[in-house]
Amino acid sequence: MSTVSKKICLIGDFSVGKTSLIRRFVEGVFSEKYLTTIGTKISRKVVNLKPSSKEIDLIIWDIEGRTKFKSIVPNYIKGATGAIIVGDLSRQETLDHLPAHIELFFQTNPKGVAIVALNKSDIIEKHKLTKLLELNNFGSNSQIIKTIVTSAKNNTNVDRAFTELAENMVDS
Amino acid sequence: MPDSIDKLIDLLLDVETPVNPTNSEPASSPKEQQSLLTKPEKKPAFLAQKIPSTVESKDSVIEISHETAADNNNTEPNSTEPSLAESETNLAAIETPQPIEVVEESVAKVAEVVLDDRIQAISSAISSLKEQNIQETNNNGFSTDFVNPGIDDWILEKEARLNELADSLNNLIPLMMELLSVKVNDSQELILQTMIPLMDRAIQERSSQDLDKMSLAIARILPDAIAQEIKIEPKSMGKAIAPELALSIEEQIRLDQDAVSLALGSEMGKAIKAQIELEKDAMVDALYPVIGNTISKYLAEEIGRINQKVENSLSREGISRKIRAKMRGISEAELILQESIVCKVQAIFLIQKDSGLIICEVQPDKEHPLESDLVAGMLTAIRSFANDCIISGSELSEIDYGNFEILLEAAGYCYIAVVISGQPKPEFRDRIRETLSKLVMQYGDKIENYQGDTSTIPPSVKLVLKDLANIETDETSEANQKKSAPILLWLILIILASILLPWGIFKYHAVKSQRITEKVAVQLDNNPQLSVYRLQSQVDRKNITITGKVSSSHLRNLAQEIVSEIAQEEKLNLDNQIIAVDVPADPTFTTQEVTRVSQLLNQLTGVGIVSDYQDYRVTITGFILDTVSTETVTSYISNIPGVKQVVFNVKQELPTVDTRIYFDSQESEIKNSTEAGKIDFIKRFLEEYPTLNLRVIPHSDSKGSKSFNQKLTLERAKTVYQTAISQGVDPNRLEIVSEELFPPDVTPDQPLWLSRHVRFEPFIPEKTLP
Numbered sequence: 001m002s003t004v005s006k007k008i009c010l011i012g013d014f015s016v017g018k019t020s021l022i023r024r025f026v027e028g029v030f031s032e033k034y035l036t037t038i039g040t041k042i043s044r045k046v047v048n049l050k051p052s053s054k055e056i057d058l059i060i061w062d063i064e065g066r067t068k069f070k071s072i073v074p075n076y077i078k079g080a081t082g083a084i085i086v087g088d089l090s091r092q093e094t095l096d097h098l099p100a101h102i103e104l105f106f107q108t109n110p111k112g113v114a115i116v117a118l119n120k121s122d123i124i125e126k127h128k129l130t131k132l133l134e135l136n137n138f139g140s141n142s143q144i145i146k147t148i149v150t151s152a153k154n155n156t157n158v159d160r161a162f163t164e165l166a167e168n169m170v171d172s
Numbered sequence: 173m174p175d176s177i178d179k180l181i182d183l184l185l186d187v188e189t190p191v192n193p194t195n196s197e198p199a200s201s202p203k204e205q206q207s208l209l210t211k212p213e214k215k216p217a218f219l220a221q222k223i224p225s226t227v228e229s230k231d232s233v234i235e236i237s238h239e240t241a242a243d244n245n246n247t248e249p250n251s252t253e254p255s256l257a258e259s260e261t262n263l264a265a266i267e268t269p270q271p272i273e274v275v276e277e278s279v280a281k282v283a284e285v286v287l288d289d290r291i292q293a294i295s296s297a298i299s300s301l302k303e304q305n306i307q308e309t310n311n312n313g314f315s316t317d318f319v320n321p322g323i324d325d326w327i328l329e330k331e332a333r334l335n336e337l338a339d340s341l342n343n344l345i346p347l348m349m350e351l352l353s354v355k356v357n358d359s360q361e362l363i364l365q366t367m368i369p370l371m372d373r374a375i376q377e378r379s380s381q382d383l384d385k386m387s388l389a390i391a392r393i394l395p396d397a398i399a400q401e402i403k404i405e406p407k408s409m410g411k412a413i414a415p416e417l418a419l420s421i422e423e424q425i426r427l428d429q430d431a432v433s434l435a436l437g438s439e440m441g442k443a444i445k446a447q448i449e450l451e452k453d454a455m456v457d458a459l460y461p462v463i464g465n466t467i468s469k470y471l472a473e474e475i476g477r478i479n480q481k482v483e484n485s486l487s488r489e490g491i492s493r494k495i496r497a498k499m500r501g502i503s504e505a506e507l508i509l510q511e512s513i514v515c516k517v518q519a520i521f522l523i524q525k526d527s528g529l530i531i532c533e534v535q536p537d538k539e540h541p542l543e544s545d546l547v548a549g550m551l552t553a554i555r556s557f558a559n560d561c562i563i564s565g566s567e568l569s570e571i572d573y574g575n576f577e578i579l580l581e582a583a584g585y586c587y588i589a590v591v592i593s594g595q596p597k598p599e600f601r602d603r604i605r606e607t608l609s610k611l612v613m614q615y616g617d618k619i620e621n622y623q624g625d626t627s628t629i630p631p632s633v634k635l636v637l638k639d640l641a642n643i644e645t646d647e648t649s650e651a652n653q654k655k656s657a658p659i660l661l662w663l664i665l666i667i668l669a670s671i672l673l674p675w676g677i678f679k680y681h682a683v684k685s686q687r688i689t690e691k692v693a694v695q696l697d698n699n700p701q702l703s704v705y706r707l708q709s710q711v712d713r714k715n716i717t718i719t720g721k722v723s724s725s726h727l728r729n730l731a732q733e734i735v736s737e738i739a740q741e742e743k744l745n746l747d748n749q750i751i752a753v754d755v756p757a758d759p760t761f762t763t764q765e766v767t768r769v770s771q772l773l774n775q776l777t778g779v780g781i782v783s784d785y786q787d788y789r790v791t792i793t794g795f796i797l798d799t800v801s802t803e804t805v806t807s808y809i810s811n812i813p814g815v816k817q818v819v820f821n822v823k824q825e826l827p828t829v830d831t832r833i834y835f836d837s838q839e840s841e842i843k844n845s846t847e848a849g850k851i852d853f854i855k856r857f858l859e860e861y862p863t864l865n866l867r868v869i870p871h872s873d874s875k876g877s878k879s880f881n882q883k884l885t886l887e888r889a890k891t892v893y894q895t896a897i898s899q900g901v902d903p904n905r906l907e908i909v910s911e912e913l914f915p916p917d918v919t920p921d922q923p924l925w926l927s928r929h930v931r932f933e934p935f936i937p938e939k940t941l942p
C-alpha cells in the first residue's frame with residue numbers, strides 16, 4: 001500500500017522544548033543547548049502504525065515560539081492534520097498560553113486533531129506532576145486526543161505522543 | 173621478463189610527474205627554464221565537453237616557460253623537449269584520481285616482482301631509464317633525485333609522493349568543479365553532486381536566518397523591481413499580474429466593494445462576490461485558467477515577441493549574436509555564457525499550497541534525488557512567508573541558488589515548483605503556466621481534497637509533469653508559440669502592418685524566412701562544437717541554404733544533421749554549402765573566451781593571471797603559486813578554440829616588498845619627505861603587478877601600553893593608506909591588516925625606531941566574477 005503523508009506541527013511558547021521533542025523523536029538525541037527556532041524547520045519521519053501496519057509519513061513543522069510576525073503562524077500551521085501543543089511544566093506562563101495556541105490551531109484547521117504535551121517532566125517533582133496534569137487538562141475538547149506529560153531529556157512519552165497523534169490522524 | 177620491465181617503465185614515467193622544474197630554483201635566480209609539453213590529448217572528464225575540439229591537431233604546442241626577471245627572447249623552445257610519450261603520460265597521471273590508483277596498483281605489482289627475486293632486471297631497467305631520463309630532461313633537476321637509492325626506499329618515497337599528489341588533487345577537484353562548472357556541459361551529475369548539499373543547506377539556512385533581515389532584504393528589492401518592470405517592460409507586467417489577477421480581484425472586493433462592482437457591472441460584481449464568499453480558493457481555481465492565460469498576459473507578451481521579430485527582419489546582418497544579446501538586454505558575453513549552460517530540469521514538484529505536501533513529483537535525475545518532502549515543506553514556508561509578510565497579495569515566483577533556479581507558479585490549492593539548472597528560456601515560464609492551468613482544470617477537485625495519499629492522484633498528473641520536464645528543445649517552445657497564439661499574432665500583425673506600411677508587402681515571407689533563419693541559427697549556435705563558427709543560412713521558398721566554413725567534415729555533417737531536421741519540419745530542401753577547411757575560430761570569440769576563462773581561473777587560490785590573446789597565442793602573465801594550478805590553467809586555456817600556443821610568463825613566488833615607512837616615536841604622521849616618497853614606490857609596485865594587491869601591516873616599538881600601541885599602529889596604517897589613495901592608488905588594492913604589534917624580524921637589542929614602521933606584503937586578491 002502507498003504511504004500517506006501528513007503534515008503535523010508543534011506549537012507553543014518559546015523554549016518549551018518543541019525542537020527538542022522533534023529531535024528526540026526523529027534523531028533520537030537531546031541537547032541542553034538552547035537554539036531558538038527562527039521561522040520554521042521541517043523534519044520528516046515514517047511511522048509504522050502497529051495494528052493496521054499502515055505507514056504514515058509525518059512531515060513535522062517545528063514552528064518558532066518567539067514570533068514577531070504573529071500573522072505568519074496561521075500560514076505555517078495551515079493544512080496540518082495534527083498538532084502537538086507544547087507547554088513547559090516549569091514555567092507557568094507557558095501553560096497559561098496553551099488555550100490560545102489550541103484555539104489558533106483549530107481555527108486554522110477545523111478538522112485537525114491535537115495532543116497537548118506538558119514537557120520537561122524530568123525537572124518537576126513527582127507529587128507536583130499529578131497536580132499540574134489535573135490543572136491543565138483539555139479532555140473536554142473532543143479533538144484533543146489527550147494531555148500527556150513528556151520529557152525530551154529523559155525520553156519519556158515522546159514516541160507515544162507522536163505515534164498516538166499519528167494513529168488518530170489516519171482515522172480522521 | 174620484458175613484460176614486467178615494460179610495466180616498470182610505464183610506472184616510472186607515471187610517477188615522475190614533473191613536479192615543476194623551477195620549484196627547486198630560487199625565484200630570484202636569473203636562470204631560465206623552459207619545457208615544452210605537447211598539448212594534452214585527453215582533458216579531465218569534468219573539464220571536457222563544451223569547448224569545441226577543433227584544435228586537437230597534434231602539432232599545436234603549448235609552451236610553458238617559468239620566467240623570472242629576465243626575458244626569454246633568446247631561448248630555444250625545442251632544446252628541452254621531453255619525449256612525446258613521457259609528457260603525455262605525465263599529463264595523464266595528474267588528470268583524474270583513477271590513474272593514481274592504477275599507479276598504486278602497479279607499485280604493488282612491482283613490489284611483488286621485487287620479492288620475486290628479479291631485482292637485477294628491474295634495477296637495470298631503472299638505471300637505463302634513469303639515464304634516458306637524464307638525457308631527455310637535460311638536467312632539468314628532477315631526475316637527479318633517484319640516482320642509486322635502494323629500490324624499496326625509492327618505491328616508498330614515490331608512494332608517499334603519490335599520496336600527496338592524490339591528496340592535493342582530491343582537495344582541488346571539488347573546488348574546481350564548483351568554479352568551473354559553468355563550462356561543463358555534459359557532466360551534470362557532477363554539478364548536481366556538488367549542488368545538492370548546498371541547496372539543502374541554503375534552504376535551511378534561509379529559514380533559520382534572521383527573519384527581519386530576510387524581509388528587509390526582499391522588501392527593499394521587491395517594490396522597486398516591480399515598479400521598474402512595469403515601467404520598462406510591459407510584458408513583464410503581464411506576467412506579474414496575470415496569475416494574481418484572480419486573487420487581486422478577490423482582495424480588491426474585500427477592500428473596496430463599490431469600486432469593483434462599479435467596474436465589473438453590478439451583476440457580475442455581485443456574482444463574483446457571492447462566489448468568493450462561498451469559496452475563495454475554488455474561485456481562484458476557476459479564474460486562473462481563464463484570466464491567467466488570456467488577454468492581458470498574451471497581449472503584453474505577444475507584443476514583445478512581435479517586436480523581437482520585427483527587429484530581426486529589419487537587421488541587415490540577419491541574426492547575429494549581437495542582436496540577440498541586445499534583445500535580451502544583456503551583454504554579448506553574458507549571452508555566450510547563458511547559451512553555454514545547458515538548461516535542465518532537476519525536479520518538478522506539484523505541492524499543496526497550505527500543507528506543503530507533495531501531490532506529485534518528477535525528478536529526472538534518479539541518482540541524486542532531492543529530499544522532496546523537506547524541500548517542498550521549506551518552499552511552502554518560504555513562499556507563505558514572502559507572500560504574506562513582505563508584500564501581501566504578491567507572489568514569490570523565483571528563488572535563485574547560484575546556477576540553480578526554482579520557479580514557482582501558483583493557482584488555487586496548489587503550486588508548481590520547478591528546480592532548474594542553467595538559464596531557462598523565458599518561454600519556459602509560459603509552459604509552466606500552461607501545465608498548471610491544465611492540471612487545475614482537470615484535477616482541481618482531487619488536488620483540493622488531497623489528504624497526503626498519492627494513490628488518490630491520477631497517474632496522468634505525473635505524465636503532464638514529465639512532459640514539462642522535457643524542456644528546452646527549441647522545437648517544443650517554437651511549436652508552443654505557434655500553437656498558442658495565432659489569432660492574437662495576426663491581430664497584432666495587422667496593427668503593425670498598418671503602421672509599417674512600406675514593409676507590409678514583404679511581411680509574410682520575411683517573417684517566415686526570418687523565423688526559420690533564426691531557428692537554424694539558434695540550433696547551430698546551441699551546438700557547442702559549432703557555435704564558434706560563423707555559419708549562415710538563407711531561406712527562400714524552397715530551400716534552406718547554409719554556408720560558412722568549419723574545420724572538419726565531421727562538423728560539416730553535424731551542421732547538416734541539425735539543419736536537415738528543421739528543413740524537414742518546414743518542408744524545405746537543404747542545401748549544405750558549408751566548406752570544411754582548417755579555418756581559425758572567430759578571434760573575437762576566442763579573445764572573449766580567453767578573458768572569461770582567465771577570470772574563472774583567477775578564482776582558484778594562488779592564481780592571479782592576465783591573459784592576452786594574439787595570433788593564436790595566449791600569453792599569460794601574473795602569478796601561479798602551485799604546479800597543479802599550472803596544469804589546470806594550461807588545459808583550460810589551451811582548449812579554447814583558436815588557441816594554438818600558450819606562453820607562460822608567470823612567476824611562482826610572490827615578490828617581496830622591502831620598503832618600510834618609518835615613524836617617529838608615538839607618532840602616526842609620516843615624518844618627512846623621504847618616508848613620504850616611499851608611497852610612490854607602492855604606487856609603482858601596484859602598477860607593475862596588476863594582479864597583486866598589497867597588505868598594509870603596521871608595527872610599533874615596545875614602549876607604551878598595548879592598547880595605546882594598538883590604536884597607534886592602526887593610525888599609522890590609516891595614514892599610509894590615505895596618503896596612498898590621495899596619490900591615486902586604487903583603495904581596493906590596499907588592505908589594512910594588523911598583526912603582531914612588534915615586527916617579527918626586529919630583535920629587542922636593535923634600535924627602537926626600527927620597529928616603528930608600516931610594511932607591505934603582496935597577495936593575490938580573491939576575486940569574484942564581474
Ligand SMILES: Nc1nc2c(ncn2[C@@H]2O[C@H](COP(=O)(O)OP(=O)(O)OP(=O)(O)O)[C@@H](O)[C@H]2O)c(=O)[nH]1
Nearest residue numbers: 014015016017018019020032034036037065152153
Ligand atoms: N530538562 C529538560 N530540558 C528540556 C527538555 N526539553 C527541552 N529542554 C531544554 O529547553 C531549552 C529549549 O528547548 P527547545 O527545544 O529549543 O525549545 P523550543 O520550544 O523549540 O523553543 P523556540 O524554538 O524558541 O520556540 C533547551 O535548552 C533544551 O535543552 C526536557 O524535556 N527537559
Ligand SMILES: [Mg+2]
Nearest residue numbers: 018019036037
Ligand atoms: Mg525550537
